[in-house]
Amino acid sequence: MAGYCGKLLRVNLSTGQIKREDLDFEIAKKFVGGRGLGSYFLKEEVAASVGALEESNKLIFAAGPLTGTQAPTAGRYMVVTKSPLSGTIASSNSGGFWGAELKRAGFDLIIIEGKSERPCYISINNDAVEIKSAEKYWGKLVSETTDGLLSEFGDSKAKVAVIGPAGEKMSLLGNIMNDKYRAAGRSGVGAVMGSKNLKAIVVRGTGKPAVAKAEEAKKVLKVAREKIKNCPVTSEGLPSYGTAVLVNIVNECGIYPTNNFQKSYFETAEKVSGEALAEEYLVKNTACYGCSIACGRRSKIDGVEAEGPEYETLWAYSADCGVDDLAAVIRANNLCNEYGLDTISAGATIACAMELYEKGLIKPEEIDGPALKFGSSEAIVEWTRKMGACEGFGAKLARGSYRLAEEYGVAELSMSVKKLEMPAYDPRGVQGHGLEYATSNRGGCHVRGYMISPEILGLPEKLDRFSLEGKAVWVKVFQDLTAVIDSLGLCLFTSFALCADDYKDLFNAIVGEDWTTEELFEAGERIWNLERSFNLEAGVKPEEDKLPKRLLTEPIPDGPSKGHVHQLGQLLPQYYKERGWSEKGIPTKTKLSELGIG
Amino acid sequence: MVIKVRLFATFREGRFKKKEIEFSEAGSLSGLLGQLEIPEESVGVLLVNGKDAGGDYKLAANDVVSIFPLIGGG
Numbered sequence: 001m002a003g004y005c006g007k008l009l010r011v012n013l014s015t016g017q018i019k020r021e022d023l024d025f026e027i028a029k030k031f032v033g034g035r036g037l038g039s040y041f042l043k044e045e046v047a048a049s050v051g052a053l054e055e056s057n058k059l060i061f062a063a064g065p066l067t068g069t070q071a072p073t074a075g076r077y078m079v080v081t082k083s084p085l086s087g088t089i090a091s092s093n094s095g096g097f098w099g100a101e102l103k104r105a106g107f108d109l110i111i112i113e114g115k116s117e118r119p120c121y122i123s124i125n126n127d128a129v130e131i132k133s134a135e136k137y138w139g140k141l142v143s144e145t146t147d148g149l150l151s152e153f154g155d156s157k158a159k160v161a162v163i164g165p166a167g168e169k170m171s172l173l174g175n176i177m178n179d180k181y182r183a184a185g186r187s188g189v190g191a192v193m194g195s196k197n198l199k200a201i202v203v204r205g206t207g208k209p210a211v212a213k214a215e216e217a218k219k220v221l222k223v224a225r226e227k228i229k230n231c232p233v234t235s236e237g238l239p240s241y242g243t244a245v246l247v248n249i250v251n252e253c254g255i256y257p258t259n260n261f262q263k264s265y266f267e268t269a270e271k272v273s274g275e276a277l278a279e280e281y282l283v284k285n286t287a288c289y290g291c292s293i294a295c296g297r298r299s300k301i302d303g304v305e306a307e308g309p310e311y312e313t314l315w316a317y318s319a320d321c322g323v324d325d326l327a328a329v330i331r332a333n334n335l336c337n338e339y340g341l342d343t344i345s346a347g348a349t350i351a352c353a354m355e356l357y358e359k360g361l362i363k364p365e366e367i368d369g370p371a372l373k374f375g376s377s378e379a380i381v382e383w384t385r386k387m388g389a390c391e392g393f394g395a396k397l398a399r400g401s402y403r404l405a406e407e408y409g410v411a412e413l414s415m416s417v418k419k420l421e422m423p424a425y426d427p428r429g430v431q432g433h434g435l436e437y438a439t440s441n442r443g444g445c446h447v448r449g450y451m452i453s454p455e456i457l458g459l460p461e462k463l464d465r466f467s468l469e470g471k472a473v474w475v476k477v478f479q480d481l482t483a484v485i486d487s488l489g490l491c492l493f494t495s496f497a498l499c500a501d502d503y504k505d506l507f508n509a510i511v512g513e514d515w516t517t518e519e520l521f522e523a524g525e526r527i528w529n530l531e532r533s534f535n536l537e538a539g540v541k542p543e544e545d546k547l548p549k550r551l552l553t554e555p556i557p558d559g560p561s562k563g564h565v566h567q568l569g570q571l572l573p574q575y576y577k578e579r580g581w582s583e584k585g586i587p588t589k590t591k592l593s594e595l596g597i598g
Numbered sequence: 599m600v601i602k603v604r605l606f607a608t609f610r611e612g613r614f615k616k617k618e619i620e621f622s623e624a625g626s627l628s629g630l631l632g633q634l635e636i637p638e639e640s641v642g643v644l645l646v647n648g649k650d651a652g653g654d655y656k657l658a659a660n661d662v663v664s665i666f667p668l669i670g671g672g
Contacts, residue, residue: 236668246669493671
């Protein structure tokens with residue numbers, strides 16, 4: 001078995017049992033790996049109706065067949081579980097070096113079951129696996145925990161994935177941080193880890209995954225690397241400015257949600273743009289495992305060097321909260337990384353709280369911190385700290401914007417889909433991207449089918465962003481291809497330079513298969529339908545394929561996309577039809593059986 | 599006539615962030631790119647007043663032109 005290690009590690013924290021199981025190669029290939037294979041195991045082993053924070057939910061760390069290989073950007077892994085935030089399947093992707101190290105240790109996946117009585121961590125040194133006490137790290141921030149565990153492990157080459165205090169306290173916005181600065185950020189996967197009293201997983205490996213067709217691999221790797229090197233997006237824009245390069249373009253198109261999506265143009269975006277970050281705070285750029293793009297930002301503030309902020313974070317804490325103070329945004333980002341909070345949901349929840357406060361729903365006397373006013377630098381920093389510590393009113397915010405707005409009787413003011421906060425693009429001015437938000441299997445998420453690429457950036461071709469024509473087809477194709485890229489263990493940013501055939505060639509050469517491009521897309525569609533089936537069994541109905549009322553009924557008030565609303569009602573039936581689902585959005589028996597999952 | 603030009607990301611290097619430029623009547627966006635020495639094939643997105651526009655677009659007085667290289671992120 002090449003590409004894959006062929007081994008799965010199963011750790012039961014209730015019993016302390018540690019098992020190594022052989023991976024069924026046929027099943028592995030059917031679901032590719034990473035996101036797909038993790039979803040397969042979740043659906044097989046966990047009742048979809050389980051409470052996400054109950055002992056019987058499982059937490060799966062899944063690398064792909066290309067993770068840890070020489071393929072470009074092959075450092076990605078996925079955390080799959082049932083989300084406590086959305087109640088949907090959660091699959092949260094991260095880069096850095098941890099995923100590749102797991103493969104070097106000889107494992108494709110770790111399935112964590114049960115719940116430890118006391119705080120613990122899992123130590124993996126090649127085949128030696130132990131459950132150890134994490135009492136002394138409980139309550140500690142991410143960087144201190146990482147340093148402490150590395151020192152205890154005694155090998156600075158080990159890689160560490162941890163939760164911060166937010167995950168420990170089961171904040172629904174809690175994430176899992178690896179290599180200090182990379183995050184499996186969304187859907188509250190850190191809360192599931194916290195519910196199991198699992199503080200961290202330390203891994204060190206010295207092996208490497210086998211390559212099936214060495215000569216062919218050499219050729220296709222060269223092609224892929226050349227394409228990434230010659231594409232201006234991956235060779236100039238992302239290295240120079242990071243993901244934050246998008247701030248100005250998205251704002252100039254008038255789809256940069258401002259003040260909790262009340263507006264879509266932020267007058268002073270330039271002050272909190274990728275260009276400003278590069279000029280004022282950037283120390284150097286950083287790269288994940290096997291990556292020549294190096295979009296990571298090492299920034300310095302208050303004498304401390306850390307990483308970020310990324311584009312979505314910059315948006316959540318600046319425009320969405322009406323703040324144009326880059327220093328405050330960097331401080332809030334660093335707090336999220338230290339406490340282990342999802343930066344998108346954390347910033348967007350503060351933005352929602354600001355609207356509730358300014359509308360008089362949250363009363364000044366209710367809160368134990370700075371006034372929640374749009375534009376307040378003090379508010380974004382201090383409320384992030386309080387959310388991370390789950391302290392006072394911050395504990396309320398740490399459950400996310402939906403539960404907050406619902407408590408005040410205005411659930412529609414949560415700018416979320418399936419309770420997951422939407423990221424930094426106003427669907428009213430990008431119709432395909434809005435359809436993607438509404439139908440993403442984990443809720444309001446931009447990385448399941450990044451329609452901004454054709455609708456704004458013109459990649460691979462330019463589409464009219466206001467038009468509905470052909471958008472359902474594009475969304476399906478993007479969603480299916482993304483499911484494969486996520487499952488292979490590669491970074492989504494390669495898709496700015498590579499096409500479906502390149503991914504197929506990499507998979508075939510490294511794993512030793514002979515797939516066609518059609519088979520690659522079919523695997524993506526299979527993964528998509530499997531996730532959808534889990535959600536339906538979990539009680540997340542097709543009626544939840546929706547956008548907040550504001551986006552459907554209130555036209556954008558000003559800026560270049562003025563006057564537009566999202567036309568989901570027209571797009572959704574086209575999308576269901578394109579997917580071969582029933583008119584009500586249920587995958588048909590024929591479709592599931594065609595995909596081999598019925 | 600005067601048009602407002604905004605440049606972004608790598609297009610700023612050796613040029614400017616924003617500038618008001620005197621431009622010939624009935625000039626096109628392609629002409630403007632030529633004047634700025636920006637090769638058309640290196641342009642990712644061209645916006646006039648926030649809306650997508652092609653190289654043959656005829657500029658009018660007070661138009662705001664935003665020029666971006668090929669970029670991505672997310």
